[in-house]
Amino acid sequence: MPLPPLPNALWLALLASVIGLVPVLQGCAPAAVVGTAYGASVIHERRPASTVLDDEVIELQAKQRFFQHREIRRASRISITSYNYRVLLTGQADNAEVRKRFADIVSRLPKVEQVYNEVRIGPAISLAQRSRDALITSRAKIAIGGGRGIKDFDATRVKVVTEDGVVYLMGLVTREEAETTTELVRRLPGVVRVVKMFEFI
Known part of the structure; x- marks a missing residue:
């Protein structure tokens, strides 16, 4: 309903x-x-x-x-x-x-x-890797909202999920916001791969 x-x-x-x-x-x-x-x-x-x-x-x-x-x-x-x-x-x-x-x-x-x-x-990832994933997620949110990308872009518009070094990005964004955000996250230490799961507006 x-x-x-x-x-x-x-x-x-x-x-x-x-x-x-x-x-x-x-x-x-x-x-x-x-x-x-x-x-x-x-x-x-x-x-x-x-x-x-x-x-x-x-x-x-x-x-x-x-x-x-x-x-x-x-x-x-x-x-x-x-x-x-x-x-x-x-x-x-x-x-x-x-x-x-x-x-x-x-x-x-x-x-x-x-x-x-x-x-x-496969087997569950280690606690150490989960901690590294949490750190990557935090760094990604800071990078997205730190003024290094799109001016006045709010980082809360992007959902960041990290699993075993792979970062998944979700959100309702423009194509420019998607590309800029992806490039910022891709450069972070520990990131193995970035998977874009955005919906475009």
Whole structure:
């Protein structure tokens, strides 16, 4: 059922409520799923407030499905990122069946338009590599918003996800913004590859 039309201010209040629940949900769950950063600035968002809320709900629902399927949880480490109804899955799985099965489950969630299944077959990456990935993500956000690229471009318009040195970039951007952002991130230390998953405006 489509979300009812509400003022942006009310949608943002609802979003804040959802965000407030996330730490509670995460505290009850294993650290197998690495979620995206919640509570990002929505001031310069190009998505409608209702879409931002929908994306947060999609991520929560996908995580719930992950924890509900013990056989998938035990055989994989999967991160879930939703942007504009497109879901990116990253991480590792023990085999192709687990990889495909979880992607199929996510694809059937309400409002999901597309699933990008970037989960790799193999053992989970080390804690050290996860720390390096987190550092790359932080550096990427700083580089994008540091004035070295497009003047007055807000870094919150680009969703950055790093997995084993591979950086995935999502967002609603112009072609110029996409190219400039990609080049900035590509030059960062530790980046193996940059995957552009932008939608153009």
